[in-house]
Amino acid sequence: MKLSETQKKFVEDLLGKMTLEEKVGQLNQDSPSIVGGFDVPFEELIEMLTDGRISQEEFGKIMATAERDFHEDDIRAGMVGSVMGNDPVKANELQKIAVEETRLGIPLLMGFDVIHGLRSVFPIAIAEAGTFDDDLMERTAQMAAKESRAYGINWNFAPMLDVARDSRWGRVSEGPGEDPFLASKFARAKIKGLQNNNDSVDSYVAACTKHYVAYSACEAGRDYNTTSMSTSQLYNVYLPTFKAAMEEGACSAMASFNDLNGVPCTVNSYTLRDILKGEFGLEGFVVSDANGIRECVTHGIAEDDVDAGIMALNAGLDMDMGTRIFYNHIAQAVKDGKVSMETLDDAVRRILSVKVWLGLFENPYVPQEAIEAYKANLPKEHIALCEEAAEKSIVLLKNEDKLLPLNKTDKFTLVGELADRPDEVVGAWSLAWEKDDCVSIKAGLENANANFEYYPVCGPEGEINAEELKLAIESDSDIVVAVVGEYTSMSGEASSKADITLPGHQQEMLKKLVAAGKKVVAVLMNGRPLALGWEAEKLPAILEGWHLGIQMGTAITKVLFGEVNPSGKLSSTFSSVNGQEPMYYNHPNTGRPGSKSKFTSKYLDAPIEPCFPFGYGLSYTTFEYSDLKLTENKDEIIASFTLKNTGNVAGTEVAQLYMQDVTASLVRPVRELKNYERVQLNPGESKQLTLSLRKCDMGFYNNDAKYVCEDGLFRIYVGGNSKDTMEEEIRIKF
Ligand code: NOJ
Numbered sequence: 001m002k003l004s005e006t007q008k009k010f011v012e013d014l015l016g017k018m019t020l021e022e023k024v025g026q027l028n029q030d031s032p033s034i035v036g037g038f039d040v041p042f043e044e045l046i047e048m049l050t051d052g053r054i055s056q057e058e059f060g061k062i063m064a065t066a067e068r069d070f071h072e073d074d075i076r077a078g079m080v081g082s083v084m085g086n087d088p089v090k091a092n093e094l095q096k097i098a099v100e101e102t103r104l105g106i107p108l109l110m111g112f113d114v115i116h117g118l119r120s121v122f123p124i125a126i127a128e129a130g131t132f133d134d135d136l137m138e139r140t141a142q143m144a145a146k147e148s149r150a151y152g153i154n155w156n157f158a159p160m161l162d163v164a165r166d167s168r169w170g171r172v173s174e175g176p177g178e179d180p181f182l183a184s185k186f187a188r189a190k191i192k193g194l195q196n197n198n199d200s201v202d203s204y205v206a207a208c209t210k211h212y213v214a215y216s217a218c219e220a221g222r223d224y225n226t227t228s229m230s231t232s233q234l235y236n237v238y239l240p241t242f243k244a245a246m247e248e249g250a251c252s253a254m255a256s257f258n259d260l261n262g263v264p265c266t267v268n269s270y271t272l273r274d275i276l277k278g279e280f281g282l283e284g285f286v287v288s289d290a291n292g293i294r295e296c297v298t299h300g301i302a303e304d305d306v307d308a309g310i311m312a313l314n315a316g317l318d319m320d321m322g323t324r325i326f327y328n329h330i331a332q333a334v335k336d337g338k339v340s341m342e343t344l345d346d347a348v349r350r351i352l353s354v355k356v357w358l359g360l361f362e363n364p365y366v367p368q369e370a371i372e373a374y375k376a377n378l379p380k381e382h383i384a385l386c387e388e389a390a391e392k393s394i395v396l397l398k399n400e401d402k403l404l405p406l407n408k409t410d411k412f413t414l415v416g417e418l419a420d421r422p423d424e425v426v427g428a429w430s431l432a433w434e435k436d437d438c439v440s441i442k443a444g445l446e447n448a449n450a451n452f453e454y455y456p457v458c459g460p461e462g463e464i465n466a467e468e469l470k471l472a473i474e475s476d477s478d479i480v481v482a483v484v485g486e487y488t489s490m491s492g493e494a495s496s497k498a499d500i501t502l503p504g505h506q507q508e509m510l511k512k513l514v515a516a517g518k519k520v521v522a523v524l525m526n527g528r529p530l531a532l533g534w535e536a537e538k539l540p541a542i543l544e545g546w547h548l549g550i551q552m553g554t555a556i557t558k559v560l561f562g563e564v565n566p567s568g569k570l571s572s573t574f575s576s577v578n579g580q581e582p583m584y585y586n587h588p589n590t591g592r593p594g595s596k597s598k599f600t601s602k603y604l605d606a607p608i609e610p611c612f613p614f615g616y617g618l619s620y621t622t623f624e625y626s627d628l629k630l631t632e633n634k635d636e637i638i639a640s641f642t643l644k645n646t647g648n649v650a651g652t653e654v655a656q657l658y659m660q661d662v663t664a665s666l667v668r669p670v671r672e673l674k675n676y677e678r679v680q681l682n683p684g685e686s687k688q689l690t691l692s693l694r695k696c697d698m699g700f701y702n703n704d705a706k707y708v709c710e711d712g713l714f715r716i717y718v719g720g721n722s723k724d725t726m727e728e729e730i731r732i733k734f
Helices: 005-017 020-026 042-050 056-065 072-076 088-101 125-129 134-150 170-174 180-195 231-238 240-247 269-279 292-299 305-315 325-335 341-357 368-373 380-393 441-447 466-474 506-515 533-538 552-560
Strands: 028-030 033-035 067-069 082-084 109-112 206-212 252-255 285-287 395-399 412-415 452-455 479-485 519-525 541-544 623-632 636-645 651-661 672-681 686-694 712-719 725-732
Touching (some): 020 028, 020 341, 072 088, 088 368, 125 134, 125 170, 125 180, 134 180, 134 368, 134 380, 180 206, 206 269, 269 305, 285 341, 292 305, 292 325, 305 325, 305 341, 380 552, 412 441, 452 466, 623 725, 636 651, 636 712, 636 725, 672 686
Parallel strands (some): 028 082, 082 109, 206 252, 252 285, 479 519, 519 541
Antiparallel strands (some): 395 541, 623 636, 651 672
C-alpha cells in the first residue's frame, strides 16, 4: 500500500476536520446484530456456522428471515468505521449513509472472511500451499478479490499466515503449513493477488494478515491456549510470513487471541508497535480479533473494559472488532489523558489511508453489473481455476503396484459417506458457497461415467451400516475407493483435537474391507494432517484430497483415472500416531538425535520418523535426481543437478532445495527449505536444473532479534521431499 503525496494530504486534511468522537468512530468495527430469535452479533453467528453449532442451511434461514440491526443511526452519527458482511445491496445502502449522510462523508470498510475463495471456493490453504505454485496462489487470490468486490467486500480477513507445527490445532487447515519459507512465498503471492490489481477498483481489496502473532504455537495445539517462546524462535519461525507480507505492502493485520510470553497480542506493544509497525513498516492498521479486547479482562491483564481499551490502543491496536469498547470509552480516555491525541490520530490516519488507497472516496458503491455478475452461474473461468487449484493440490501418498490410476472401464465399489457430501468439499471458513456449484466425489465420478456401485457404509461420525458394508464386500469388484476423513467442522477455529487419527469408525470399515481381500484406495478429505500409521502400512493406495473446494469431485476423478497426474506435495509433516505431535521436519538438532540406541530423543512406543515427511508426494511416473554440484558467486550458492522422468507418463515434480547450517552460535534446524521449482518432464526426458540459494537467506535471527549470517560449513540437500535427498557440503565466508 503506497499513497501519493496528494492522497497523504487528503488524509491529513480530513483528520484535521474530525471531532474527537468522529475519530473514535473510525476505530469501531460493527457487525449487524441479528435480532429476534437470534440475538447475537453477526460475527458470532459466523463463528457458530464455522464451528458447527449451526448448519449452513440454518445459517441461510437465519440470514434470509431474521431481522438485523445494521446500526444505521451509529453510521449516520459517524461512529462506525467498518462493517462486516457480504451482501452488496446492503453494503451499498450502508455506504450511502456513510457517504451522504455523515458530516464528513467517510466511506466504510466492508470486512469479511474470504480465506480460500468466496463463491468460487478453492482448496484450503494447507492444500494450496502444497502446490508449491506461487503463480496459482496469486491467481486464486486475485479471483477472490474480484468476487469480494462484487459482494460488497473491500477488506478480506486473509491471508491467514500462521506457520503451524502441531496438527492437533484445528486451524492448521487455514494456513500455509509448517515451513516459514514456503509460507512466506504464499504470503507474498496472496498479498499480490489480493492487493496489486489496483488499476481497476473492482479488482483489488485490502488484505488483513492474521493472526498476528504466534497463535499457531498455542501449547499442545489447543486453540486460544498460551504461547511462550524465545526471541529467536519468534523471529525465525512465526514472524517471517508477516514480514514478507509487509514487504509486499499488506494493508492491515489482525491481532491474535493468544498471549505471547504473558502479554496478549491484542495489547502487545512489542509485537504491534515495535515489530509490525516499526521494524516491518506496516503503514495500514491493526484490527483486534473478534472480542479480542474484552478477552484481555478474562486473560487477567486488564481490570475492566475501559482498562483493556486503553491498553490496546496505546499498544498499537487501531480497530476494535466487535466489542464497542473503543466506541464506548476512548473519547473519555483521551479527555482523561490516558490516551494521547497523537496516539488516536495515528490510528485514525492509518484507517483513513487504507480507505483512500482502496479508492472508496471516489467509488464507494458496488456497481449494479457487478452485483448481477454472480447471481446466476459461476463464470467458466472461475470454475476452471477452482479445478486447476484442486488438481494441483492433490497429493499421492502411496501407490503400491501401480494400483492407480484406475482403468476407467473397470468396475469398482465406492464407499464412505463423505463421497456423497457436496457440502463437505469446501472446508473451514467457506461462507458464501452455493450447493449447486459443489461437485462431490460421487458426482465427479458420475459426470465421468465411471463404472461403480456406491454404499455410504460409514462417515466421520456415527456407526457402520452393516448391511451396506456387507453389500460392499459382496460386490464383484475387488477395488474399493474409500472416501474417508473429517467433516469441515472438525478443523478450523475451535476445532482442536487430541486424537488426529481417522475419526469415528472409518478405520474399522477400512479394516473390514481389507480383511475381505479388497484392494482399498483411500481418498482422504480432511483439514489437518491425520496420523495415518495404520493406513500407510495396510492400504495399497492413498490420495490426500484435503478439502479441495467446489471442484473437488472433478479433480479427484481426473486423478483417479490418470487424466491428471498428481503433483501436489505435503506442506506439513504427517505423524503415524497422535503422540508424535508436534511433528515438523525443520526441528532443531539435538545432542542425541533419535536412533535405535536407547538414550536418544524418541518415544519408546512410536516411530522416530514421520509417516509422510514435509514436501512429500508421489506421481504416476518416477523421477530420478543425480549429479548434484555446488558453485558459489558473490550473492548465491547455485545447486546444479539433473532431474529425469524415469517412468512412462509425463509428470510434474517439485524439486526442493534444503540447507543445514552445520555449526552456528545457536542450535539450528536439521534442514530448512530454501528454494523450489515445479518442473514438467515428458517420459524419459531429463533436464539440467539449477536452484539458487541466496546468501542473504542463509542466516538466522539470534536472541537479540538480530539477523546474522555466520561463516562456516553448510550442507545443501536437493530432492523431491525433505527426507530423500542428495547432499553436498560447502564452506561459506559471508
Ligand atoms: C475470529 C477468527 O479468529 C478470525 O480468523 C476471523 O477473521 C474473525 N473471527 C472474523 O470472523
